[in-house]
Amino acid sequence: MPPPSNPGSTDPAIPRLHQLLMRATGAGRHEIAAMLWGFAYFFCLLSGYYLLRPLRDAMGLVGGANRLQWLFTATFVAMLLLVPVFGAIAARWPPRRFVPVVYRFFALNILAFGVLFATGVQEVAVSRVFFVWISVFNLFVVSIFWSVLADNFSNAQGRRLFGFIAAGGTAGALAGPAIAALLAVQFGVAVLTLIAAVLFELAVQCFRGLLSATAGWRSSPGSDVQRGAPDSTLADVRLGGGMFGGVKLILRDRYLLGIVLFLLLHTFASTLLYFEQARIVSASLSDTAERTRLFAVVDFSVSSLTILLQLLITGRFLKYAGVATALALLPLAGMLAFAGIAMWPTLAMLVAVQTLRRSVDYAIVRPGREVLFTVVSREAKYKAKSVIETVVYRGGDAVSGWISAALTGIGVGFTGIALLFLPLTALWVLLSKRLAAGMEMRKAQETIE
Template identity: 35%
Template sequence: MSAAATAPVQSGLRGALRQSPPLIWACLYFFCLLSGYYVLRPVREAMAASADAKAVFPPVLIDWFSAHGIAVQDFVLQFLFTGVFFIMLVLQPLYGALVSRYARRVFLPAVYVFFIISLLGFYLLFDSGVPGRGMAFFFWAAVFNLFAVAVFWSFMADVFSNAQAREVYGYIGAAGTLGAFLGPIITAALVERVGIANLMLVSAGFLSACLVCIWRLRLWAVAREQEQKLVSGETPMGGSVLDGLKLIVREPLLRWLAVLVLFGVGVGTMLYNEQASIVRRLYPDAAASTAFFSRVDLAVNTLTLIVQLGFTRWLLSRYGIAPALLIPGVAIIIGFSILAASPLPLMVAMVQVMTRASEFSLAKPARETIYTRVDRQWRYKAGAAIDTVVYRGGDLTFAWVHKGLSLFGSHIVFVGGLVVAGAMTIAALGLLREEKKLPGERPE
């Protein structure tokens, strides 16, 4: 088992799967994880774009806004992103306590069991049509997307070496993309037949399969740590619940990672908000808007899969992470330049597809390979803090930036997006400079 987990993988997907059994389980894990999430993502998008304030917000909140002369439907995304950010601030220390005090075999399953139980609760909320279910689900889905995926990639860095990561992360990402394909297909096929509530049960089934994959992959993680005499993940990490945030402040590489993620989120948030306003006008029905977002997701995942299978592994293994980090920035700058000149709805959707696909197929795998060369505190604590607090801080900041710029029209929104995309590219260059200082493999 240990030899398979640590030897460099053969070129080609068949050779990689044949020589590296953990790759099979890693692919299945990410496939199930993203299938479960993408079943729900169109529901989340539809709630955010809903014109029915009562479906999104609880009556007490609507009454409070009304009493203060504020039409809550004019600030849906800004309010939701603000709420998500503060929820992340509360959850980050709790997550820090979990990973500090409990071994990997405990906190990894605990994260997914929590989300499975939550989905059963949302089944009841949507089935009974409880007012405010949209807000609660939006908050939950944002937390699920970031924590569940952040935990996945941190765990992968326990299983694979840096050399292996450059070979297999493209394949793992492709497996996730196939899951992201399946999710919207399930949603588009079922939502108008069985209703939104039953989609919660479908997602819970996929997350249950993730638990089996975690149990299997932990065996290879343990073998790798023992063979290379690394610090064992089977013992608690210890330390403070705020270690992740402290590491980001102290370490230059982590600071550049945080800045890169912040501005990357800014580009996506500004584009997302502009798209949501368009959908709100064109698709007032929740089921119709859910179907629209599922089609956008399918387009994103098609492009992502093509790049992952035909380009990502070759690029990372041959040229390292630099092109994978810089190409998305250049592509986004070109896209926003076009939108600044001609912000047509179809063009917005096309740039959205390009932006998200380049993040999933290139930028994300490139960033995650860095974590294979650092210790567990950086991966599980700092990495999670970047993917949650910093990420949602970017959402919050640029949701309000978009609100201000949108007063002057779509052209100004996309000119602002150009500035943000330029800052993201500069951050990528700073990260690459610090990445060159890391050892070839993680320290013992």
């Protein structure tokens, strides 16, 4: 469906900013409000999370870097327990009710952690619980956000507007670490939790604004929502579904199993690098606030490079280089990170290679990976994708953590681990090509049908 025309784009009654957005995104006049609410919603959400992310990384080191594998295992177990609980809540309550409840529940958790951090009660135990909690929390809040968008925007609108809305998340990922880096040492980590709780409440208000805006445009003349969207809106539909249906879909589909393997290789590489990062930071910095500031600087650098790549490179790269090349960048960037840290295990090298690897992942590889899901069934897009990005992801973290601990225990240094990763890199690149070929085959079959 072609983008709607914007006959009022030169109307002096329309604010200049709105006219610019209409030209840049192809949005209709009736869609601007919802698009801006979505942008602000994602900005608040990821600002709050990325404000806490460097604190999580610092808290993970309080009990010692050699205990991280236990934290990763605990995160996986917590995910197994909470995914069915979340599914039951979504099945029972409509999103208009359960979305604010979930966000406010997490905000209250954050405030409670802030009090515990400020009072210094059981510092090691609280730090470990916080690490597990935020590692679970971040997957849920982002998943809910994209469910909100999927229920309130049509497919045609999504193709035109989701890129701009996603930029709100990148901007939030840029703002959060900047706030943490500026305030962590001067005011203490407890203040960060208070700011994050406020941002999640603002996200709730943006969610409500988004619902109001999308309800308003459905009666607008020329709205493509009238022609292609589901009959019910987000506020009226329960998400439903369940984890076990997604597992069955994955086990029956080699294409989905390939995506699972791709993600497991991703978690394996990320976890090995994360553990080495923890060792280097733990040996170099002893103060939690200083560690928090370092991790905030890394996150700020990643977000800065990511947004530049998104604005200047991503679209053209996916169009001309293709999905296979985009996916293959991740194993190649990972191998570069392994080699750099193995040869020069310093904080400067750590910041440089982690910034490059994560930016390439977020800006180019992740969009390419999401494209893989456009050719599977609608049920698989929701159920199988949910299992892959929660249980499989955290399970890969847990297993990788124990593999890392075992290799260290038998005396294999990081240089040895980097050498062991070479054949896995080759497998990963080959898998990237196979997944892209499978996607094209399914796309061709859809065209024939």
